Amino acid sequence: MAQDYPYEERPRRRGRKVLITLVVLLLVLAGLLVVADRVAAGVAERAIADQVRQEVAKQDAQSAPPEVEVGGFPFLTQVLDGRYERISIVLRNVQGSVQGDAVSVPRLDVDARDVRASLDTIRSGQGEVVAETVNGTGTISYDSLAKLLDRPGLRLAEQNGRLAVTAPVDILGQRLTVTGTADITVGKEGQVSLRFNDLDAEGLPNVPLARTLLSNYAKGISVDVPLPDLPFQLTVREVRPLPEGLAVTADARDVPINSAG
Template sequence: MSGEVYGTERPRKKRWGRRLLITLIVLLILLAGVLVALDRFAAGYAERMIGDRVSEQIADQKATSEKPDVTIEGVPFLTQVLDGNYERIRIKLANLSGPAGNNRTVRVGNLDVNADNVNAPLDTIRSGNGDIVAKTVTGTGVIDYPQLAELIGQPGLKLAERDGKLVGSAPVQALGQTFDVSGTAEVTVKEGVVQVRFSDVTAANLPNVPLIRNLINSYVQKLSVDLRVPELPLKLAVQKVEPTPDGLRFTAGADNVSLNAGGL
C-alpha cells in the first residue's frame, strides 16, 4: 500500500514543477516582448523629436526636403538612455533643395548625416529641458553633373568624372566654325563655397590664331563658378568636394552640435 501512495505523489509534484517552469518561461517571454516594445517606442519618440527639429531648421533656412528619416543605432535603446550616451544617430534627408546665391537653387538628392558620440542626459529626455549634443556630425551629398552644368550656364556643356578629376567639353563657335573644346577643372572649397575653375582647355584642329585663343580664354572664364551648397542643417559646413561618377560629392562637418534645440 505504501508503495502505491508514493508512486502517485511523485508524478503530481513533477507535473506541478513542469507547469511552474512553463509559466515562468511564458512570463519571461511576455516581459521580454514588453521591454522590446517599450524600447522601440522610446526610440521612436526620440527619433521623431530630432526629426521635427531638423525639419524646423530646414524651413527656417528657406530650404525644402522630404521628412527626415532618423535612426538611433544600437540596441537596446533604453540602456543608452540610462547611460546618457549614444554611439550614433543617423539622419537621412531626401531631395534637399535650397538657395545657393545669385538667385540659384541647388538640389541634393540625398544628404546622409551621422551624429556620433551623442550625450543626452536622462533628465533631458524626460523633461525636454537641456541639450542633446553630438560631439561630431558629418554629412555627405552629391550634386549631379547635369545640374552643375545648368548652374554654370554655358550651352552644350557636358561634365563628367575621369580618373578622379572633373572634366568638361562643349562646342564653341569661332570664325564660322565649331570647335569641340575640352578641359579639366580644379574643384576646391573656400569658406564653405565650392569653387570650380577650368584650365588647360584645348580643341582639336584649333588654329593658333590670337583672336581664337583669346576667344577660348574668354570662354574658359565663363566656365568658372562659385557654388554655395544650400545651408545645411545641424551647422554642417562643407569641407571637401571630390568628383565621382554620379556628380560632385561633398563632405560637411561640425562639432558639438545640439540635436534638439530649436535653432540647432
Template structure:
C-alpha cells in the same frame, strides 16, 4: 511497489510544468521590455525629426520628411547614460537657397551625428539641449544641375582620374572646335569655386586668334557657387568629382539637434 512508480512521474510532470510557466513569464517580460525599448526609440526619433524639420524651414530650405535612426541596441541603456554614439538623419529631396536666386538640390542629405548628449527630459518633452559632438554629412550635386548653374549650353561634365572634366563643341570664325579641359575645385568661404584653366581644342588650327577665343570661353565656365543654407550649422568641407556628380561633404561640431532654428 506499484504506488512508488506512480508518484515519480507526477512529480516530474509538475516540475516540467513549473519550468514552462517560468519560461513563458520570462518571454512575456522580455517581449514587453523589447516592445517598450522599440517604442521609446521610435518616440525619440520622432522628436528629433520634428526639430530637424523646424531647422530646415528656418533656413528657408525644404526636404521630404526627415528619416531619423538612433543606432545601437538596446535603446534604454543609451537613455540611462544620456549618451548616444550615433544618430543618422536623412533628408530626402533637399533643396537649399544660395542667396543668389539659385537653389541647390541634393537627392539625399545624409547626416551622421556622433557622441550625442541627450538628457531623458529633453527627449521626453522636446525641450532642452540635445548636443552632437560632431556632425558629418554627404550630398551630391549632379552634373546636369551644375551645367545649368554654369550657364553655358552644350557643356558636358564628367569625372576622370579624380578630376572634373568639361567638354563642349563650339564654333569660332566658322570653325567647329572640340574643347576639353579639367577644372580645379576649391572650397572658398563655405562655397564651391570651379575654375577651368587648361581648356584645349583637339582640332585647333594654328591661329593665335583661336587660342584667344578658347581662353575667353574657359573664363565663361568659371563658377562661384555659394553654399546652400543648411540646417544644423553644416558647412561645406570638401568637394570630390564622382561618376554621377560632385560629392560634397559637410561638417559641424557641438550642434544642438533640439534647437528650433540656428
C-alpha cells in the same frame, strides 16, 4: 526497485514544466520590453524629425520630411541617461537658394554621434539636442551645377575620378566641341572652387588667338560654387566627382541639431 521509477519521474516532469513556463514568461517579458523600447524610440524619432524640419527652414532651405533613426539599444536607458549613441537623419530633395541660383542636393545623410538631449526636451520638444560630432554626406547633381555655369549645351560628368566638361563653343567662326577636366579645391571656410585648366577642342585653329579664346572660355566656367548654407553648421571638407554627381563631405562639432524652443 522497479516499482519506484514512476514516483521518481513525476517530480522531474513537474520541474521541467516549471522551467519551461519560466523560460516562456521570460521570453514574453523580453519581447514586451523590446516592443516598448521601439515604441519609445519611434516617439522620439518623430519629435526630432519635427525639430530638424524647423532647423532646415531656418537655413531658407526646403526638403522632403526628414527621416530620423535613433541608434543604440536599449533606447530607454539612453533616455534616462540623456545621451544617445547615434541619430541618423536623411534629408531628401534638399534645395536652397544662393545669389538667386537654385542648388539641388537629392539626398543629404547626416550622422550625429554622442547626442545630448534631456528627457524633458524629447518629451516637450523644447530645449536643445546637441551632438558632439556631426558628419554629412550629400550629392550635388551635375544638372544643377551646369545651370550655375550658365553655358548653353555644357555638360558635366565624372570621368576617371575627375570632373569632366563637354561643351559646344564658337571659335573664329567654327563650331567646336570643347572637352577637358577641372581641378576641385575646398577652401578653409568650406568654399568649393572649380578650375578648368586643361581644355582642348578637336580642330582648334593653330593660331594664338584661337588658343586665347579657348583659355578665356575656361576662365569663364571656372567658378567658386555657391553652395547653400548646410544645416547643423556643417562645413564642407571634401568634394569628389562620382557618376551621380559631386559627392560632398562635411562635418561639425558640438552643434545643435534642432531649433531650440
